[in-house]
Amino acid sequence: MSEDGYYLTTPIYYASGDPHLGHAYTTILGDAIARYNRQAGRSVMFLTGTDEHGQKIQEEANRRGVEPQQLADTMALVFQAAWTDLGISLDRFIRTTDADHVSVVRAVYERLWDKGDIYEGKYEGWYCVHEERYWTEKDLGPDHTCPDCGRPVQVIDEKNYFFRMSRYQDALIQHIEANPDWITPKSRRNEVLGFLAGPLSDLSVSRPKSRVAWGIELPFDPEHVAYVWVDALLNYVTASGVLDPDAGPNQAGFEEGHGGRWPADLHLIGKDILTTHCVYWPTLLMACGLDLPRRVLAHGWWVVADTKMSKSLGNVVDPLELKGRFGTDAVRWYLLREMPTGSDASYTPERFLTRYSELSNVLGNLVHRVTSMILKYREGRVPGGGGDAESGDGTETLARATEEALVSYRSNMESLRLHDALAAAMELARTANSFIEEQEPWALARDPSKAAQLDQTLHALVRCLTVIAAMLLPVMPERMNRLIERLGLQDVPTLADAQSVPINGKHVEKGDALFPRVDQVDPVGST
Ligand code: MSP
Numbered sequence: 001m002s003e004d005g006y007y008l009t010t011p012i013y014y015a016s017g018d019p020h021l022g023h024a025y026t027t028i029l030g031d032a033i034a035r036y037n038r039q040a041g042r043s044v045m046f047l048t049g050t051d052e053h054g055q056k057i058q059e060e061a062n063r064r065g066v067e068p069q070q071l072a073d074t075m076a077l078v079f080q081a082a083w084t085d086l087g088i089s090l091d092r093f094i095r096t097t098d099a100d101h102v103s104v105v106r107a108v109y110e111r112l113w114d115k116g117d118i119y120e121g122k123y124e125g126w127y128c129v130h131e132e133r134y135w136t137e138k139d140l141g142p143d144h145t146c147p148d149c150g151r152p153v154q155v156i157d158e159k160n161y162f163f164r165m166s167r168y169q170d171a172l173i174q175h176i177e178a179n180p181d182w183i184t185p186k187s188r189r190n191e192v193l194g195f196l197a198g199p200l201s202d203l204s205v206s207r208p209k210s211r212v213a214w215g216i217e218l219p220f221d222p223e224h225v226a227y228v229w230v231d232a233l234l235n236y237v238t239a240s241g242v243l244d245p246d247a248g249p250n251q252a253g254f255e256e257g258h259g260g261r262w263p264a265d266l267h268l269i270g271k272d273i274l275t276t277h278c279v280y281w282p283t284l285l286m287a288c289g290l291d292l293p294r295r296v297l298a299h300g301w302w303v304v305a306d307t308k309m310s311k312s313l314g315n316v317v318d319p320l321e322l323k324g325r326f327g328t329d330a331v332r333w334y335l336l337r338e339m340p341t342g343s344d345a346s347y348t349p350e351r352f353l354t355r356y357s358e359l360s361n362v363l364g365n366l367v368h369r370v371t372s373m374i375l376k377y378r379e380g381r382v383p384g385g386g387g388d389a390e391s392g393d394g395t396e397t398l399a400r401a402t403e404e405a406l407v408s409y410r411s412n413m414e415s416l417r418l419h420d421a422l423a424a425a426m427e428l429a430r431t432a433n434s435f436i437e438e439q440e441p442w443a444l445a446r447d448p449s450k451a452a453q454l455d456q457t458l459h460a461l462v463r464c465l466t467v468i469a470a471m472l473l474p475v476m477p478e479r480m481n482r483l484i485e486r487l488g489l490q491d492v493p494t495l496a497d498a499q500s501v502p503i504n505g506k507h508v509e510k511g512d513a514l515f516p517r518v519d520q521v522d523p524v525g526s527t
Contacts, residue, residue: 005045006037007261009236010268012049012094015075016060019082020316021347022270022302022309025335029299029418030268031088032336035474036413038089039494045261047239048083049094050076054228055129055207058214068214072097085320087328087477094235101238102216103245105231108288109205110219111254112163117287123160123204126153130312132228134204149312161206161224168283169200175282175292183278184416185342188271188298192278203280205230233281236264237290254289263291266416271298272308297416300344309347317347329476330356330515336475337422359515363429363468367514369436370461371486374508377445377454382488384504385459394439395460401431402467406495409471418475425471432464462487462503470498479514486511 010030013023027048034046052072061071076095083090094101112118126135128146141147173196176182176189183189206224207215215225237243241260243253253259269277282292301308304315322331334355339345374380385395405428412421435457444454465487473480473492484492488506 004042005261006034006042006266007045007240007264008033008037008047008266008268009239009264010048011270011273012051012096012232012235013079014056015050015052015072015079015095016056017075017311018316019079019319020309020311021319021322021335022316023079024082024086024319024331025302025339026268026270026299027083027088028086028332028335029341031086031090032332032418032474033266033268033413033416034089035477039470039473041494045091045239046089047092047094047236048079048088048090049092049235049239050079050096051228051232051235052076052096053215053225053231055132055212055214056228058212059129061214069097082320085323085328086331089477092239094239096216096231096235098238100245101235104238104243105216105226105234106219107243107245107248108230108234108237108284109226110248112284112287113161113220115287117164117167118161118205119164121160121162121202121204122158124157125155127156128153156211158208158211159224160204160208161218161221162202163205163230163284163287165203165280165283166200168286169196171286172196172279172282176278182292182295183274184295184297187342188274188278191274195275195279200279200283203227229276229280230284233276233284236267236293237262237285240264242290257289257291264293265295267293267296269296269298271300274298297341299341300339302339303344303346306346322352326352326356327479329479330359332475333359333422336418337426338419340419341416353518356515356518358426360513360517362426362433363472364513364515364517366429366433366436366461367465367483367486368510369433370458370465371508371510373441374458374462375510377441378458380508382462382503382506382508383455383458385456385463394435395456398432398435398460398464401428402464402499405431405471406467406499410495422472422475425468428464428471429468432461432468436461459503462506462508463499466493466501466503467498470495482511483514485509486514 008030010026030046034044037044057071058068061068064071080093123134126140128135128151130151131146131148135153139147140153141150144153145151146153176193183192205227206218207227209223209225212225215228216231218224218226240262242258242262267277277296285292303309307313307315309316319331334352337355338351374382405424408424409421412424439457441454441457444450469480469483469492480492486509488508493501
């Protein structure tokens with residue numbers, strides 16, 4: 001992407017099950033990063049979608065007694081509706097059955113075939129249907145089970161096309177070593193380097209139609225379809241527009257290496273799909289002659305009682321149910337505030353309530369106090385903060401805390417440590433609440449000689465809320481817009497403008513609680 005552009009992606013989700021809290025996390029994380037970059041004036045493209053081909057989908061469709069395409073159509077709508085419900089500001093929802101994507105996948109296969117980077121071979125060995133992965137004997141779990149999902153594996157013996165991944169091993173190692181931040185966090189980077197320390201084998205990139213009919217037919221062998229992971233990874237390229245889907249295998253774009261929105265600035269992934277994104281994907285791109293994405297962030301897992309949340313384990317938390325009780329923004333806040341980017345986090349109803357109480361008891365309370373006092377003492381108008389108050393009135397301390405919070409917020413957002421950025425914003429709300437305690441505006445209001453100090457105090461508090469709203473906008477767009485309206489401003493200002501946007505004389509409103517207290521909403525897990 002060009003300097004003022006930002007292209008980011010989430011994984012595309014399997015169209016075989018409903019979205020759960022884990023999927024919602026990745027997508028909300030992407031959405032907050034997208035909104036933050038838009039707010040900073042960058043032209044953003046935020047991509048998500050559904051992964052619709054392959055054996056997993058074919059089997060789920062069979063189980064439901066529908067055609068795979070029908071299942072994919074249904075699930076694409078389910079995901080789209082969930083993202084609308086969770087306030088996701090995506091720029092494209094890509095489906096691997098989209099016509100432009102199918103053309104791009106075929107063009108890439110043809111290109112790699114022509115180049116000799118794909119060759120015909122034979123595969124004999126173990127295969128896990130669920131993970132759609134081949135395994136060697138030594139990798140298997142007890143009783144011939146898949147080391148990833150624990151299900152029994154099958155023996156297969158079939159013709160396969162292979163990608164010469166081994167050819168690009170050294171170039172990939174060099175790239176990772178030369179770009180220390182390419183894979184974040186460091187622990188994941190080390191994991192990939194560890195994986196690359198041994199010899200890299202070639203990758204099987206086809207499946208015989210006799211076994212998996214539901215896929216993109218290979219341009220050079222109609223009896224085989226594309227391996228679903230190659231098909232899926234290419235979605236990032238399709239949506240970028242770097243390749244013209246109608247121009248055939250020698251289309252413009254391969255030579256240049258970049259164009260349209262390519263290369264992506266950021267791929268967000270879960271740690272479960274590290275190898276596919278940090279080994280398969282970059283080597284495929286190198287073979288295509290396309291630039292590598294600028295950064296890959298691998299986040300941790302949402303676990304329930306120490307077990308990964310997943311449909312197959314039946315322990316999923318439904319984000320939409322939480323949303324129904326607490327509102328979209330509370331779910332967004334919880335997920336991003338609770339999980340340190342890169343580590344695992346455990347979902348519990350108690351932690352949800354603890355995080356929610358920051359919204360109601362700290363931020364909500366601050367908003368309530370500030371708006372009430374302006375209504376009570378200044379007839380609902382934000383007083384000017386200008387200079388004739390006594391010195392030592394404490395407003396400089398709040399201004400300094402605001403400045404520090406902004407610095408910390410910005411640097412944490414830029415380094416994708418959203419949980420720390422949000423902590424900085426919430427800390428500022430705590431400081432503002434303490435400032436109220438120290439200033440005792442109710443006492444100032446009783447003493448006419450302190451009128452200027454009261455003005456300054458109230459003004460400083462509205463300024464502080466304006467800055468907090470700008471910081472929290474990417475995470476809680478709906479409530480922060482509501483907050484800004486209550487402060488009498490038209491729109492949430494950008495971070496750059498939050499400290500200078502005029503607030504004097506604005507009409508403040510009190511309204512209902514911005515974040516109702518927990519005793520006013522159903523507790524989590526009560527159904
Ligand atoms: N379809 C592939 C991705 C292809 S991308 C080219 C896939 N799909 S998935 O639906 O199984 O999961 C996608 C992503 O959802 C995971 O990588 C991760 O980002 C997120 N999560 C799924 N379960 C999760 C948790 N329990 N916790 C956190 N994120 C999880 O893999």
